[in-house]
Amino acid sequence: xENAISISGLHKSFGRTQALDGLDLQxxxxxxxxxxxxxxxxxxxxxxxLLGLLHADSGDVRLLGGDPWKDAASLHRRLAYVPGDxxxxxxxxxxxxxDLLGRLRGGLDxxxxxxxxxxxxxxxxxxxxxxxxxxxxxxxxxxxLASRVDLLILDEPTSGLDPLMEATFQYAIQEEREQGRTVLxxxxxxxxxxxLCDKVSIIRNGRTVESGTLADLRHLTRTSxxxxxxxxxxxLANLANIHDLKVEGNRVRFDVETRSLDDALRRLTQxxxxxxxxxxxxxxxxxxxxxxTEASAK
Amino acid sequence: xxxxxTRPAHAAAPANELAGTWHLIxxxxxxxxxxxxxxxxxxxxxxxxxxSAYDQYYPTAAAKAALSAGAAANPSFAVLxxxxxxxxxxxxFVAWRLAGFTALLIGLMAVFTVTRHTRAEEDTGxxxxxxxxxxxxxxxxxxxxxxxxxxxxxxxxxQAASMSATLPKSGAWVLGGSIxxxxxxxxxxxxxxxxxxEYSRTANGIGTAVVGxxxxxxxxxxxxxxxxxxxxxxxxxxxxxxxxxxxxxxxVLLLPVAAALVIGAAGYVLLPRRDIGVGxxxxxxxxxxxxxxxxxxxxxxxxxxxxxxxxxxxxxAVCGAVFGSIASGVGGLVGSSPQMLExxxxxxxTKGLTQAFLAAMAGFFTMVxxxxxxxxxxxxxxxxxxxxxxxxxxxxxGRLRLAASHLVFAxxxxxxxxxVGAVLLGLANGLRAGDVGGNIADMLAxxxxxxxxxxxVIALAVTIFxxxxxxSSAAWAVGSLALxxxxxxxxxxxxxxxxxxSPYQHPPKLPGQEFTATPLVWLMVVAVVALGAGLFGxxxxxxx
Numbered sequence: 001x002e003n004a005i006s007i008s009g010l011h012k013s014f015g016r017t018q019a020l021d022g023l024d025l026q027x028x029x030x031x032x033x034x035x036x037x038x039x040x041x042x043x044x045x046x047x048x049x050l051l052g053l054l055h056a057d058s059g060d061v062r063l064l065g066g067d068p069w070k071d072a073a074s075l076h077r078r079l080a081y082v083p084g085d086x087x088x089x090x091x092x093x094x095x096x097x098x099d100l101l102g103r104l105r106g107g108l109d110x111x112x113x114x115x116x117x118x119x120x121x122x123x124x125x126x127x128x129x130x131x132x133x134x135x136x137x138x139x140x141x142x143x144x145l146a147s148r149v150d151l152l153i154l155d156e157p158t159s160g161l162d163p164l165m166e167a168t169f170q171y172a173i174q175e176e177r178e179q180g181r182t183v184l185x186x187x188x189x190x191x192x193x194x195x196l197c198d199k200v201s202i203i204r205n206g207r208t209v210e211s212g213t214l215a216d217l218r219h220l221t222r223t224s225x226x227x228x229x230x231x232x233x234x235x236l237a238n239l240a241n242i243h244d245l246k247v248e249g250n251r252v253r254f255d256v257e258t259r260s261l262d263d264a265l266r267r268l269t270q271x272x273x274x275x276x277x278x279x280x281x282x283x284x285x286x287x288x289x290x291x292x293t294e295a296s297a298k
Numbered sequence: 299x300x301x302x303x304t305r306p307a308h309a310a311a312p313a314n315e316l317a318g319t320w321h322l323i324x325x326x327x328x329x330x331x332x333x334x335x336x337x338x339x340x341x342x343x344x345x346x347x348x349x350s351a352y353d354q355y356y357p358t359a360a361a362k363a364a365l366s367a368g369a370a371a372n373p374s375f376a377v378l379x380x381x382x383x384x385x386x387x388x389x390x391f392v393a394w395r396l397a398g399f400t401a402l403l404i405g406l407m408a409v410f411t412v413t414r415h416t417r418a419e420e421d422t423g424x425x426x427x428x429x430x431x432x433x434x435x436x437x438x439x440x441x442x443x444x445x446x447x448x449x450x451x452x453x454x455x456x457q458a459a460s461m462s463a464t465l466p467k468s469g470a471w472v473l474g475g476s477i478x479x480x481x482x483x484x485x486x487x488x489x490x491x492x493x494x495x496e497y498s499r500t501a502n503g504i505g506t507a508v509v510g511x512x513x514x515x516x517x518x519x520x521x522x523x524x525x526x527x528x529x530x531x532x533x534x535x536x537x538x539x540x541x542x543x544x545x546x547x548x549x550v551l552l553l554p555v556a557a558a559l560v561i562g563a564a565g566y567v568l569l570p571r572r573d574i575g576v577g578x579x580x581x582x583x584x585x586x587x588x589x590x591x592x593x594x595x596x597x598x599x600x601x602x603x604x605x606x607x608x609x610x611x612x613x614x615a616v617c618g619a620v621f622g623s624i625a626s627g628v629g630g631l632v633g634s635s636p637q638m639l640e641x642x643x644x645x646x647x648t649k650g651l652t653q654a655f656l657a658a659m660a661g662f663f664t665m666v667x668x669x670x671x672x673x674x675x676x677x678x679x680x681x682x683x684x685x686x687x688x689x690x691x692x693x694x695x696g697r698l699r700l701a702a703s704h705l706v707f708a709x710x711x712x713x714x715x716x717x718v719g720a721v722l723l724g725l726a727n728g729l730r731a732g733d734v735g736g737n738i739a740d741m742l743a744x745x746x747x748x749x750x751x752x753x754x755v756i757a758l759a760v761t762i763f764x765x766x767x768x769x770s771s772a773a774w775a776v777g778s779l780a781l782x783x784x785x786x787x788x789x790x791x792x793x794x795x796x797x798x799x800s801p802y803q804h805p806p807k808l809p810g811q812e813f814t815a816t817p818l819v820w821l822m823v824v825a826v827v828a829l830g831a832g833l834f835g836x837x838x839x840x841x842x
Contacts, residue, residue: 051692053841073696081692087685090497092601093584096592103593104693125583129421129497140689153692 003062004029004151004182005050010059012045012206019045021206022059027184027199029150032177034197035186038291042206043186044084047155050184051081064151077106079151080144084159084186086136088128094139095124101143113146119168134160145172152176152183158192170195190284202290209290221286222255224279225264230272239263250274318433322441326415333771334449337407341400342456345392345473348786349464352388362386369394377521377621377655378662378785380529380538389465389543393473395786397542400477401534402513404453405484408446409505412488415442418498439569443489443562450481469543472551476537479554483533484509486558489565493572503609509534510613514620521624533557595695599703602681603674607711610670611718614663618719621659622726622741625652652731657807659723660744664752665781665802667715671756672777674708679763679770687841697837701760705829708756716745716752744808750821751801755780757828764835 005027012020020042027033037043048054050063052072061068066075080101088097098117102108117124120138131139137160144152158169166189173196176183187193193200194214201211210217222243229250236252237245241260246253256264268276327334356362366385369375375382380398384390416438419425425438458474488505495501512532519529520538529535533554540550591597678701681687690700724738731737759773766772783792783800797803801824804817 048688048842051688053688053691055838055840072691073694073699076692077694079692081689083685083688083692085685086689089598089602089686091584091605092598093586095586096584096588099588100592100598101689101693103588104595104690104695106694124586127582127584 002028004031004064005033005184006060006062007046007050008060010046010049010061011057012042012049012054013057019206020049020056020059023203023206024208024211025201026211027182029182030177030180031198032173032183032185032196034193034200035184035203036188036193036200036287037203041203043203044155045206046203047081047153047184047186050153051076078149079153080105080147080149081153082137082140082144082155082157084156086133086140088131088136088139090127090129092128093125094122094128094131094135097128097139098124098143098146101140102147105147105149107148109146109148113142116142116146116172119172120165132160134162134165137161138165141169141172145176150181152181154183155186156188157185158187158189166192190287202287204290217286218258221289222257223261224253224255225268226253226277227251227268228274228276229268230274233268233271235267236264239267315434315436316440317437318428318431319437319440319444322415322428322433322437323444326441326445330411330414330445334411334445336775337403338449338453338456341404341407341453341477342460344396344400345457346460346463348392348396349388349461352391356391359386365391377517377624378658380516380535381520383541383544387465387543389461389469389473392461392465393469393538393542393544397473397477397537398513398516398534399785400457401480401537402509404450404477404481405487405509405512405534406506408450408481408484409488409491409502409509411446411449412442412485413492413498413501413505415445417492417495417501421498435570436566439489439492439565443485443565446485446488447482450485451478453481454478466543468546472540472546472548473537473542476540476542476551476554479551479558480533480537482558483554483561486560486562486565489562490568493565493568499606503606507609507613514617518620518624521621595690595700595703596706598690599707602677603704603707603711606670606673607707607714610667610711610715614667614715614719615722617663617666618722619726622723622728623730625655625659625723625727626731652727653810656723656727656741657744657810660720660741660748660808661784661802663719663723664716664745664748665777665784667712667719668752668755668777668780669774670715671708671712671752672759672773674711675705675756675759675763676770676773677707678704679767682767682841685842691841698833701833701836705760708759709753712752712756713746713749716749717742720745740809743813747805747808747813747818748802750818750825751780751805753825754801754821754828757825757832760832761828761835762832764832764839767839 003026005025007023007025010020010023010025011018023042023046025035025046035043035046045054049056049061050068052068052075055069064075064078068075088094092100095117098113099108102113116122120142122135122138122142126135128136137157141154141157144154158166161169170192173183173185177196183196185193185197197214199211199213200217202209202217229252232250233247233252236242236247236254239260241257242264243255243257244253252268254264356365362385366382369382369385378398379395382390382394385394416425419428419438428438454474454477456474457477458470461470461473484505487508488501491504491508492498492501495504512534515532516529516535516538519526519532519535529539536550536553539547541547592601678687681704687700691697720741721738724741725734727741728734728737755777758776759770762773762776763770780800780802783797784802786792787797787800787803801821804821806812806814806817
């Protein structure tokens with residue numbers, strides 16, 4: 001078994017709404033995989049299909065070597081799930097929920113449970129209703145991370161955590177990675193994705209638009225250049241892969257795709273460079289590009 | 299986050315404390331655009347339609363006299379419907395037959411409506427979202443109370459207007475007015491309940507319990523000569539004591555007016571003394587670790603169901619004890635007119651009378667207990683919509699196992715409630731009439747033959763949950779329809795085809811009638827098919 005998760009050509013519609021439109025996703029065993037996309041792109045729908053909560057219309061979905069719809073109960077012994085919206089039973093304490101969920105999975109690691117409760121600064125005696133959103137999420141996170149499982153499916157697990165707890169969470173996921181566990185992490189927090197994920201998949205309108213390592217994806221982005229030249233620039237506008245070019249006298253400002261960076265710099269040095277500021281591509285930029293093209297496509 | 303009693307109470311709410319009320323009323327009406335019209339139509343048309351049935355089935359003076367004698371001769375009627383003051387007119391018949399139950403149902407409508415727009419909104423956190431806008435402290439409660447009270451008044455008005463077309467105007471307005479006022483009293487009760495409770499479920503429980511106790515008080519008061527005053531403690535009793543179409547005692551209507559004002563004011567006094575999202579009963583901390591036993595879906599379901607089940611068991615036990623202890627005395631209600639004595643003879647003398655009463659109670663208890671079953675079955679749906687089912691299905695728990703953990707309570711819990719009711723009815727009657735063992739056995743038989751009928755209703759709730767989850771609350775309509783057909787169908791001489799729709803019409807009436815197994819087998823077959831269809835749907839459909 002090579003892939004913990006393998007999805008190809010997944011379709012799912014709710015009435016007239018097409019939620020997933022041929023989605024592909026491959027997560028090899030042992031990988032921490034970032035799952036990104038704008039709101040409503042179909043991330044949670046994908047996760048719910050993986051958990052056998054939704055019946056796929058078409059497409060091939062394999063989870064831990066099994067069929068997530070037919071083998072749901074047996075597969076779920078080997079995975080733990082943290083939903084984005086955690087709602088607890090009002091009359092059960094957090095500690096009871098952690099134990100119950102752990103026991104219904106493959107069992108609970110008592111030492112890890114104690115350890116995680118302390119690190120996440122969680123009061124396990126409080127009843128479900130009295131927890132804040134962040135604390136409800138902590139209950140689900142502790143229950144998942146303390147369970148003896150192979151795969152963690154985390155659907156925006158940290159959306160309610162404070163920065164300190166966010167750091168605790170990242171540290172805990174690093175530990176999971178060292179244990180050889182596979183993690184599917186749906187998230188909007190780019191720093192978290194950057195810190196944790198080996199690979200990411202970006203989805204939009206129910207389809208996978210990018211998938212690869214962060215280095216791969218960076219390669220697709222643009223570097224911003226601002227330069228003060230010895231004379232007026234020439235020929236820059238004709239160059240391929242240059243965007244948003246602005247010229248004011250001897251000053252130029254433009255974005256260039258990584259593959260044409262070399263060409264662009266050569267043109268600049270031909271004129272003579274007085275000063276130069278280059279801004280490396282950021283993940284934000286990458287995401288904004290994917291997210292905003294969706295908005296403009298609509 | 300704890301309720302504090304030191305916060306100063308606002309003697310009078312300034313205008314800005316009510317800011318946003320109108321918007322909240324419109325929001326409530328928008329959300330209730332289906333359920334509220336159903337309540338209003340259902341409760342409004344009952345009286346006028348009963349009038350036409352009365353004229354149709356009791357056209358002659360002799361038929362009316364026979365009806366009066368029959369009703370007076372069967373004291374279970376007095377317990378269920380209240381005192382029959384005058385059955386020789388259509389108005390008097392309508393008032394006797396409908397006043398108590400309409401008041402009961404309007405009470406439930408008021409409780410559910412007020413809770414839905416106050417406590418339930420706080421539970422979901424939506425109240426906070428709204429509360430952050432320009433919304434005064436009393437706006438949510440005022441909006442909920444306005445909607446519930448408005449619906450009550452509308453029901454009373456339509457009832458009065460539709461009845462006064464054919465019946466004496468004075469009686470029509472006394473009946474419609476007292477029904478509307480009963481709605482107002484229970485609206486006020488709900489306004490207090492939502493302050494006391496920690497969750498909407500608890501608030502509904504408190505409100506429903508008050509409605510139930512009100513019904514029980516008047517049932518006890520109307521069933522024996524010694525404690526007639528009990529009826530006067532009940533808002534449902536007041537509707538009957540106003541004697542619509544049989545004296546029209548207008549002054550009785552002052553009682554619900556005063557009660558609604560006093561109780562409602564208490565709700566407004568309590569409101570500013572608690573924080574949003576919390577009740578007066580503060581939550582206690584729980585254990586840091588789960589008990590060893592909490593390791594199965596069933597163990598979780600037990601934690602979720604034990605409270606409501608216990609509450610229902612107490613309610614059924616109290617009802618059983620009350621009705622059981624009055625059963626042997628029901629003969630005393632029968633007057634001395636020759637017609638009545640003849641009717642009693644036909645029923646098998648006073649012993650037969652008690653048996654008929656107990657058989658009627660067995661049927662009534664079963665119908666009421668079926669509502670617990672519906673509630674327990676629909677807990678699956680409420681867990682689903684609260685996204686608490688997903689974390690469980692994300693573990694090794696399969697869908698059928700999860701459903702089974704709740705349905706055990708729906709089906710066996712209902713059976714357990716009937717057991718409690720039967721034992722208490724038999725015990726209480728046995729202690730007064732002698733032969734405790736025999737009486738308990740009789741009552742057990744009487745209720746258990748009815749159980750398959752209740753299971754059919756509960757299984758239909760599962761069918762709806764599995765196949766049409768969005769319409770799950772229609773299960774309540776199914777249960778209510780079966781109850782209405784069985785309780786009101788025979789008296790308006792509904793066609794047999796209509797009566798047969800209710801599963802409660804089919805089991806033999808024990809004690810009294812002879813036992814036959816065939817209808818029970820058929821009911822079980824229907825229940826199994828309905829349950830199977832529901833579970834099949836639940837396995838196949840999307841969750842959420």
